[in-house]
Amino acid sequence: MILPDNSELELPEGATGRDAAAAIGPKLAEQAVLVRSNGSVKDLRLPLEDGEQIQILTTRDTDDPDALYVLRHSSAHLLAEAVRRLYPGVKIAIGPPVENGFYYDFDFPEPIAEEDLAPIEEEIRRELDEGRAWERQEVSRDEARRRFAEEDEPYKVELVESADEPISFYTQGDFTDLCRGPHLQDSKPIKALKLTGLAGAYWRGDEKKPQLTRIYGTAFYSQKDLDAHLERIEEAKRRDHRKLGPQLDLFHFSEHSPASPLWHPKGMVIWNELERIRRRENLNRGYHEIRTPIIYDEKTWWTSGHFPKYEDLMFKLEVEGRPWAMKSMNCPGAMLLFGSRPRSYRELPLRLAEASPLHRNELTGTLHGLLRVRIVTQDDAHIFCTEDQIQDEIAGCVDFARYTYELFDMTASAELSTRPDNKIGTDEQWDRNEAALERALALNEIPYTIAPGEGAFYGPKIDLFMDDALGRKWQMGTIQLDSQMPSRFGLKYVGPDNAEHDLYVVHRALYGSFERFIGILIEHYAGDFPFWLAPVQVRVLPVGDEHRAAADGIAEKLKEAGVRAEADERDETVGKRIRDAEVEKIPYVIVYGDRESEESLAVRERGGAQSTQSLGSFIAGLPSAP
């Protein structure tokens, strides 16, 4: 075996992960939960291979995703054991770990409700007090089928049919489950567990099949971690953009056009700030803006390759007997524009930017506020370049992305997707192109992981992520290298040798889409936008009627200075109007009464700080927009 520090460990033939842990030390053997081998996870009970590189994860790897995965998988089995004991006649289906927790699907004889979760959780706690250990056993398909038929578990019988060999059982106490593993050695590491909710779920995700009851839960290596997790959930609810958006008067959704936001004036202020930055940076970085049609005839989509792959995602219509579709991506427009006349190598790289609305017929079940909508406005661009220019162009995109995300105090990270099995092009091309993307990430010091085989068949891609204020990772833009689409549209360029050459295109979007980006920003800032993004930056409150004219004058002067200011002249008390401004998260409030003048303003900052300043020094001290 090779250990993470590159030292070697000699073990007899057939030794398991647990044997390896024991050979290193008794403490490690006791705390071991999982073997990680070449990026995948392996049960401690399984034999290791000669020369295998292994890492043994333990109960101290409390926030390692794989260590949590195995803990939660074992917790799901405890849940199934508890439910079977409490509800005779229940049928069990599947129970995998998922992000942030686990679930198990059941077919209950009688429906259960939220309040039934507490007694189930109590029963799991009892199991934990008693202690459980997992045993792994390999069985034949016949034996597995026979066992679950005897136990009258039809879902398991069905799963046995499609299970990969070797088929294994895991047993804890009197409960045996069909399972590939891996599992904990025993239940001691499960220090904190909570059932978090109930939902309906169709068997195998098929709405024609029986509806089952899904019980969600989560588990951690310590109570402290569970508490922190639950607190994060509360905080995320508080920041939910679906709640804050309408509350801050930024946008709303209407049943008249489901999943397409109606942007209110204040929401458009944020949108336009993003647009201002997009335009300016495109200009600074040598892009040209274009605008292309929203609908194209279906032939175009066959040429681009979007049909039939994305056909279901597209809104279709018929005009003058011809079939059309609304664009779900901007690519064809850029291709047609590039191909509108012969192109010389002297024009390359040609960077064409377009942010027009795209329509995608997302399924109702997948919609989520601004994060998944049916109208998507990408900050898109297509960069046409030669093979020699790929490196610089990708590096330019990565630099642009990092610049953009840093404006919002978010940390960028990336995932590099490499050649899939069905790739086109030679290995040498892929070596060169993947290396170009990797160098661009390294050059910009953006941390990245590699997703082997996840690239599109025509080229590798970079997916960009941002960590928000809650430490959540959001997928943002993509940078995708492609030689396929230019050739589908018959695009070439004339080189210095006067001959035609193939060219590459880089598809890239950095915000991803305006809609999604604004949704994420609302949650990232919890609605407390930095001064430059705040829809209303300063509100002036006249104390009495006699102060209105002066307050208006102050607001006007602020506007002349480029500040988004307004006066609140409602017949409400000053206290009420200050509180409203706080709820609306306005960065500065100026209260104007008898004692105030342009030379001496009472300024309240968001967060409570107060000061007295002249209008001139207040304006001079305001943060400038990036």
Ligand SMILES: [Zn+2]
């Ligand atoms: Zn399992």
Ligand SMILES: [Zn+2]
């Ligand atoms: Zn594209």
